[in-house]
Amino acid sequence: MNKIGIIGDADSVLGFKVFGMDAFACETGEEAAETLHRIVKENYGIIYITERFYKELGKDIAKYEELRIPAIVPVPGIDGSYGMGLSNVKRAVEKAVGADILFSDK
Secondary structure: OOEEEEEEOHHHHHHHHHHOOEEEEOOOHHHHHHHHHHHHHOOEEEEEEEHHHHHHOHHHHHOOOOOOOOEEEEEOEOOEOOOHHHHHHHHHHHHHHOOOOOOOOO
16 A cells, blocks of 8 residues: 655644654755655655645656656645645646646636
8 A cells, every 4th residue: 555645844744644644844845855756766655745845846746747656746835825736737637638628718
């Protein structure tokens, strides 16, 4: 069975332990990138990353986009949402369907 983890600043991720997730508190983007690569190798099936680090780790995350596992999902951190989660859903639907059927004005 695959594990679920979350990467982000300490204030944002520690509460997720209550839900049985492994929380990885990081202070820098470099530390978050190292953690991401390490836990991918440890067979984490779902990896949540706070939007702050998700934005910083774009190239690192891109290495795993075509893989079925892990699913790497941005989540708002303690500092609020940057709107990345909704943006990713929109992009995934466009990729699957070939058109923007969710937010189109037409």
